[in-house]
Amino acid sequence: MSVLSSLRRLACCLLGMLPLLAAAQPLRIVTEELPPYNMTLNGQVTGLGTEVVQAVLKEAGFADTPIQVMPWARAYDIALNQENVLIYSITRTPQREKRFKWVGVIAPTRWYLFSLGGRTLPVKTLDDARRYQTATVNEDAGEQYLVDKGFRIGQNLQSSNRYELNYEKLKGGRVDLWIANELNATYLVRQAGDDPARTLQRALALTDLGSEGGLDMAFSLKTPDALVERFRKGLDAIRRNGTYESLQRKWL
Incomplete structure (x- = not known):
């Protein structure tokens, strides 16, 4: 192989690597x-x-x-x-x-609308949930999902920047529902010293939320x-x- 051919092959290889090299740093x-x-x-x-x-x-x-x-x-x-x-x-x-x-x-992950344990709400559909106040996190998938379904921040959604604040709202009676994925919700409840089996109730499964x-x-x-x-x-x-x-x- 000639020197010129070798240089051309090297140049082609380097050009092919440019996207990765540009992204590496x-x-x-x-x-x-x-x-x-x-x-x-x-x-x-x-x-x-x-x-x-x-x-x-x-x-x-x-x-x-x-x-x-x-x-x-x-x-x-x-x-x-x-x-x-x-x-x-x-x-x-x-x-x-x-x-x-x-x-x-x-x-x-599995998403739910949670209510406080021991408080049974008549929530069988999202239309039922519209009548209640729901805790969300700013721009997370749960909030985006509910907004897309016609819920409104400041009307029937209360938005926070931190997930643990939503459990505090639910426990304190400041909201009726909390949209969260199950692992995160149960973890936060345990961190607060509570038993998820007693404190949380799955009011509505959101099977169409997420892939x-x-x-x-x-x-x-x-x-x-x-x-x-x-x-x-x-x-x-x-x-x-x-x-x-x-x-x-x-x-x-």
Whole structure:
């Protein structure tokens, strides 16, 4: 092979790597405090979702990339509008489908409207729920879902920036319902020193909220496809080698 041909092949290889090289340095990872999926303990970000993401980062060659924890509305806005942003643990909904490049499921979830244990509300449909005050988190999937169904913030929705505030509202009688995923709700109730079996009642299952399988990790649209595919392969790899299943057993 001539020197010229070799140089041409090298140039082609380098050009093909440019999307990854461009994304390697500025990759940003954002999440929120959503225990037990993502949470800060002793100054370290951990949780089921976090550990799955960290395992994928290692497979993809980004093990040293820091994870930033912030209120969900801010993390969501960053992922919507900036380049090379990875966000987790995010619910995949029809409203969000074309707003992100999806990597895959990292943890299970089931959404409910919860009422306070011992207080049975006649809620069999969302239309029934409209008559009551429901606690939500600003711009999270539950709030977006209810707004899309015709609920209104400040009318029959009370929005907060922190999930634990919603349990306090429910327990204190300031709201009638709380929209939350089951793992997060039961974790927060236990952290408050209460028994979820006694304190929480599943008023209505929201089976159409989120994709089948659970919470996802996703990239901003302004992320090279090559980088997204690299992370998809990383997630596939930890599923094949048993890491994913091991982490699920550890946290669930």
